Amino acid sequence: MEYKERLKQFIQELKTGYLPSVSMDFVIFGFHEGQLKVLLLQWEGIHDWLLPGGRVRLNENLDDAAYRNLRERTGLGEVFLQQFHTFGNVIRNTYYAIEETLDRLGLSPEDLEGLPGRDVSVGYYALVEYTKVKPSPDLLTQEIRWCSIDEVPRLLFDHNEMITLALKTLRRQLSYQPIGYNLLPDKFTMPQLQQLYETILGQPLDRRNFQKRMLGYGILERLEERKAIGAHKAPYLYRFDMASYQNALAEERMFII
Template identity: 70%
Template sequence: MEYKKELERLISDLKTNYLPSVSMDLVIFGFHDGQLKVLLLRWKETDDWCLPGGRIRHEENLETAAYRSLRERTGLSELFLQQFHTFGDVIRYKNYSREETLTKLGLPDEALKEFASRDVSVGYYALVEFAGVTPTPDFFAAECRWWDINQIPLLLFDHNDMITLALKTLRRQLSYQPIGYNLLPDKFTMPDLQQLYETILGQPLDRRNFQKRMLGYGILERLDERKTGGAHKAPYLYRFSKEKYEKALADEILFVG
């Protein structure tokens, strides 16, 4: 009974305060133990997963709504956020038919009228530090957790396509902008940074060329301390210069090959 009342309240709120037929979906990337991960939601009473997302309030800018939804799912407010595509196919039920999808969702008729109509979705990808995230499900989800990029299950709607395109866009970003400030801890080693790039690109990089290139961009500060708990000649720790990093993002002049 409590669930039904809350659902009725939510539907009324959506009809009154949110834009109809326009939504956003979020591909939230994190990096942990050498693996690139994506944050997914599992619908209540099902074993089916999808990307987090939401609708846009009448008084909100689109980007403001995306940041709000990210904050609700991760607990973080300062994130790298990039719009990467608008998904507007007439049929957006890819892995499962419309009928199969609606059956899986298990929503009552009044909810299906609101959620089963055609939506145009704006896709965003975000880069977050894994350790700082508190995965938080929304009203319709029973679970919110990380999945390895190589182990993503069949998702509802066209969300597998969204992840594939977001990853392609992220890889292209490496050709003109730095990556790492939002994915690595404050202090990291050069091997840590190289592992991140190799994981995103899906291919090895030459160690000397990579280090020379990264140092040449002027966005890294080498600290007077080394990584503890390793070999005798443990690697130095680095951190990003936030000011120089943000300038590099704005200038779009970097290239890693």
């Protein structure tokens, strides 16, 4: 099926099977080779990038729709997913005029007849383990790939603002909830965990103080295994004690780093 036909099919489905005026957008964070990355997609036939998004079916709860859309994008069913903001400005095109955005997407105002004039988007951010994600393009997507948080290009709509606000929210979360289970391998070293925190916070942390605090929270289990790293002393491997980790998430304890 040609792109134009797929586009018309997509718009027709929006008119008949989904909640009008409400969309959702996802800031999907992954951590790989010391970099915090975000998942971006490119619609077919355009050079611009945007965040993965989705719609809510007429008989679907909002959070259920979010998990469904995220599963379709990443192939993962169990991830950390959280609402962080609702974007409802009348004009949500930060860099391009509405007409220019439609043109970039291969649309015209006539194509959108029968749809509400504006969308309110519920923003979610997700934390996923990079190596387990299998990005999946949808009907209109030409490419989907990871991008370093420091190299995100100019995105369509207000999606750059979404990433900025999601990152601020993630940084605040470090003060009251643990981070790491959905971003690191099952087994990891203390330096790997510290590097993750430093990358998210954008600043270095004292090694001894960080290790003391993290161990004091009671959410880590030190294994007898060590990670071989050449001639250097091999550091111990750790994993999260999931019962304690989930309790810490539920209780929102103060995690002062």
